[in-house]
Structure formats: structure tokens, C-alpha cells
Amino acid sequence: MKKYLYEVKHLILLNVICNLIATIALANIPYLTKRLFDSIESRNLEYLVNIILIYVGCNVLNLIITYIENVVNFKIGIAFEVSLKKDFFKVITNYDYMKFSSKDIGEYISIQANEITQLEMDYLTPAIDIIKSINTFAIYGIMFFAFIDWRIALVVLGASIFSTLIAPNLTAKELSKRRKVYLDKMGIYVSKIKDLLEGFKLIQSKTRKNMFVEQESFLKDAAKARFAYGKFKSLALTVNGGFIYSLHIISFSIVGYLLIKKEITVGTAVATLGYLECFISPMGSLIYDINTIKSTRGIKLKVLEFLKDNEGEKNLIVKKDFNSSIEFKDATVDYDKFSLKDFSYRFEKNKKYAIIGHSGSGKSTIIGALMKYVNLSKGNIYIDGKSIEKLDISYIIHNISQHEHIFTGDYKNNVTVFGAFPFRKIGILEDSLSEVMLDSIVQKSDCQLLSGGEKQVLSIFRMCLADTPICIMDEVFSATDMNITEKLEKVLLSMKDKTMIIITHKLSEHLEEFDEILLIENGKLVQSGTYEDILKSAEYRKLQSA
Known part of the structure; x- marks a missing residue:
């Protein structure tokens, strides 16, 4: 005192x-x-x-x-x-x-x-x-x-x-x-x-x-x-x-x-x-x-x-650029009744990845480990060869989830997080929406009153203004209609300078647009590769029939 x-x-x-x-x-x-x-x-x-x-x-x-x-x-x-x-x-x-x-x-x-x-x-x-x-x-x-x-x-x-x-x-x-x-x-x-x-x-x-x-x-x-x-x-x-x-x-x-x-x-x-x-x-x-x-x-x-207890993340190295890859090495997360087991994979810069699998298969746990929302009980995760345990990754990764938090406040404060991100028009993303829907979002004085789909659109706009080289989306199109989903997804996947990891359990998504697809089942990576590779696999057919 x-x-x-x-x-x-x-x-x-x-x-x-x-x-x-x-x-x-x-x-x-x-x-x-x-x-x-x-x-x-x-x-x-x-x-x-x-x-x-x-x-x-x-x-x-x-x-x-x-x-x-x-x-x-x-x-x-x-x-x-x-x-x-x-x-x-x-x-x-x-x-x-x-x-x-x-x-x-x-x-x-x-x-x-x-x-x-x-x-x-x-x-x-x-x-x-x-x-x-x-x-x-x-x-x-x-x-x-x-x-x-x-x-x-x-x-x-x-x-x-x-x-x-x-x-x-x-x-x-x-x-x-x-x-x-x-x-x-x-x-x-x-x-x-x-x-x-x-x-x-x-x-x-x-x-x-x-x-x-x-x-x-x-x-x-x-x-x-x-x-x-x-x-x-x-x-x-x-x-x-x-x-x-x-x-x-x-x-x-x-x-x-x-x-x-x-x-x-x-x-x-x-x-x-x-x-x-x-x-x-x-x-x-x-x-x-x-x-x-x-x-x-x-x-x-x-x-x-x-x-x-004011040290927080002060001792972490603030990483502001992404040069080559995100690499998981034997990453293991243990819960009471579920484990992500020995997950190893390398995500390359500027590629687009889809992670698919049943609900509860461990897809979100992979992202949770990368974002340090959960602790690894074994293994490690590296970005450009450096362990994420020593890094502040907020400048290079923006993660949005299915139920992203929307603040009490207007459109501008929400998409810029009260001015933390530079405010500018999102151009082609805004053009993907009908004028009625865009006005409904932009003109709302309290964005917490938006519909579920509108909130998801707003969170995607926020991610674009954050302008990080790595964008992670976890079931972010679950409440948007098919037409908006297709338009937004097409625009996002066309961004050449972004590494994107999108989690979905919908097999109707345009998986052929992704560079690589990872199929997760019961906490394990059971198949990975191009869309053509995945289509041929028995695991994918089993997932389709489920």
C-alpha cells in the first residue's frame, strides 16, 4: 500500500x-x-x-x-x-x-x-x-x-x-x-x-x-x-x-x-x-x-x-513477424476423459488449412494449445523454431471462435477493440454482405443485440482489421447462412499473404479450396493431405457416413 x-x-x-x-x-x-x-x-x-x-x-x-x-x-x-x-x-x-x-x-x-x-x-x-x-x-x-x-x-x-x-x-x-x-x-x-x-x-x-x-x-x-x-x-x-x-x-x-x-x-x-x-x-x-x-x-x-503478481507476460518475447512455420511436436493435452495424443504437424506460411472431424474429436484442443488456452502435458509447439512458451504471439495470430465475445458498444469500437486496431473499410468483405445486413451491423449502437450470424460476421471483420499474418477460425460460420458463408470463405481463402487454419465439422464446406486438410478423430491425427488425398481415405468415408 x-x-x-x-x-x-x-x-x-x-x-x-x-x-x-x-x-x-x-x-x-x-x-x-x-x-x-x-x-x-x-x-x-x-x-x-x-x-x-x-x-x-x-x-x-x-x-x-x-x-x-x-x-x-x-x-x-x-x-x-x-x-x-x-x-x-x-x-x-x-x-x-x-x-x-x-x-x-x-x-x-x-x-x-x-x-x-x-x-x-x-x-x-x-x-x-x-x-x-x-x-x-x-x-x-x-x-x-x-x-x-x-x-x-x-x-x-x-x-x-x-x-x-x-x-x-x-x-x-x-x-x-x-x-x-x-x-x-x-x-x-x-x-x-x-x-x-x-x-x-x-x-x-x-x-x-x-x-x-x-x-x-x-x-x-x-x-x-x-x-x-x-x-x-x-x-x-x-x-x-x-x-x-x-x-x-x-x-x-x-x-x-x-x-x-x-x-x-x-x-x-x-x-x-x-x-x-x-x-x-x-x-x-x-x-x-x-x-x-x-x-x-x-x-x-x-x-x-x-x-x-504483476509480471504476467512481461518476460515473454514479443514476436511481430511470421517467417516460416508453426510446428507441433508430440503435443499432448490431457483432460479427465479425453486426450489429444502426440499431435505432430507443420503448418507452412501462407497456406490454408482445414481441420475436420466429429464434434469432440480434439480439433479445438489443437487451437487451444497453440493459443496457450490449455497447458501441454507433453511435447511442444514452435513458431519459426522458437517455443511458444517464451513468445507473446498476439501480434502474429488472431483467433476467433464460434461464440466470440462482442462488447457492449457500437460497430467501430467492436471491430477495432476500442481503437487498438486501425479502423478502415474492409472493402471486399463488406461487399460480400447485402446492404440491409451490413447496415444492421454498422448502425447498431449496441452490438450485443446483433443476431448470432451478425456477431460472427463482426468477429471476422475484427480479425481482418487486426491484420495478423496467421488467422485461426473455429466454427465461425456456424450461425451464418449458406450464401454469406460461401462469399466470406471465398474472400478469406483468396488472401495470399495469410496463413489460415479453419476448424469445421461441416463436410459440405468447400474443402477443395484448402491447401491441406487434417482429419482428427479421438484426439489423434488420422489423415492429412490435399483434398484428393483425403477423399481417397477410409477415415474420411467413415466420417461422411457418420
């Missing part, structure tokens, strides 16, 4: 200086009260007017400076939270796919939306408040010693320090534990809500009740954890309050005793009780703030764990 505190250090300093000035102005109020009571017998009107003017001035100054302090306080909180959220998003978007997929998206959302905001509210703000409370103790302590009574000041200050050191340690550990449990449960609940709402098409009269019961069970777990945290927090506040009240009782008893003994004046007694209230407030804040900061320990460690 030091990095993020350092980024707002100038604002924190300004905030503390404002608080110092406001506290000094306010600290004069009990002293002025003492002077007023002690000068009653003199009945000097001019003296009274002067005290009233100083009194008003101190209050006005306090109000103005407190306003500035509060504005700066908001600015600090916002800057701290924005910086944390920016870094968190940057870190997780720098993960490789496997690492990102190891956690549920709901957990990332929960940290970004909840935990980081909690750190701003319950770590940063209390930390600044602790500095302010120490300011208040120091200023009021000096005023108490210098202008009221050093004996009372010594007792009040000693009792305050003792309470501040002891009270938070009694409950902080358990409070932190219960808070972490509550926030973890909330993260699980957010994940469940996301999961259920993504399946909105399945929410209907037959399923609505069961879906509601499902979310309610997770909601109840979160509510139970929150109540456990709230219940213990109430106990912690009660314990803190006990220490504060004990300070009240001790101070009140001392003032009463010294007043009866006539060792202090009425003005001193009134001022002491006034200063006591001024001590009580920061002491209560100090105990609460220390407790609050300690209770965020679990959240802080959780967020910092993500932020420290």
Missing part, C-alpha cells in the same frame, strides 16, 4: 495541515470558556465583546478550513481508489489465459467493485484520521497543560494513551477474520448472480422458482457471514465505548474532587469538561480507526497478492 499512499502524499499533507489549523482554532474554545467564567465577577463588557469576537473568529475559521479539509479528503479517497483499480485491472489483463481462468470472473469483479473500495474507506481514511487524532491529542494536550491544569491533563492523557493501546488489540484479530469471511461470501454470491443472469434465457415460469431458491441460498450464506461480522463489530464498539466511558468517569471524578477542595476554579472545571469532550472524540476515533485498519488486513493481503 505504500506506493498508493505515496502517490497521494501531497494531498494527505495538505489535508493534515488543514486539520491542524482547524484543530488549533477549535482548541481555543474551551480556553475562552474558562476565561469567560473566570471573569464574570469583573463584569467588563469590553472584555466580553473581545472574547465573543475571538470565539466567533475561531468557529468561522474552523468551518472554512474544515470545508477545505473535507474536499481534499474526497480527492484523496478518489485518487487512491482509482489508482488501485487501474493497477488491478492492468495486472489481471496482463495474465495469460490459463492464469486468468483459474479464478471466477465474479471474484475479479468483486475485488474491483467491493474490496478496493473497502480499502479506501476502511484503510486509507482511518490511516489519515489516525494522524489527525494524534494532531488533536498533541494540540489539546499542550492547551490543557499550559492553560488549564497539568494534573488533570496528565491523568486524561495517560488514560487516553492506555485505552488507545489496549482497546483495539482485544478485538482486531477476530474482527479481521470475520470481515474476510463476509467479503469472501459476497464474492461467491456475486459470481453466482453473474452465472444465473448469464443464463437468463433459461429463466422461465418452469425454472424461475428454482433459480430464485438457488440464488437465495448463496444470499443467505452472505447475509449470515455479514451478521456474524456485524455482531462482533458491535461487541468491539461496545468494548471501545467502555474504555471511553471509563475516561469520562475518571476525569469527572478528578474535576469534582479538585473543585470541592477549591484547588481549581469553576472556569477551569468547565474548561476541563470541555477539553475532555475534545479528547474523547479523537480517542474514540483513534480506537475505532486502529480496529478498522486491522480488520482490513485480510482484504489488504488479498488485493496486494494480485498487485504484486
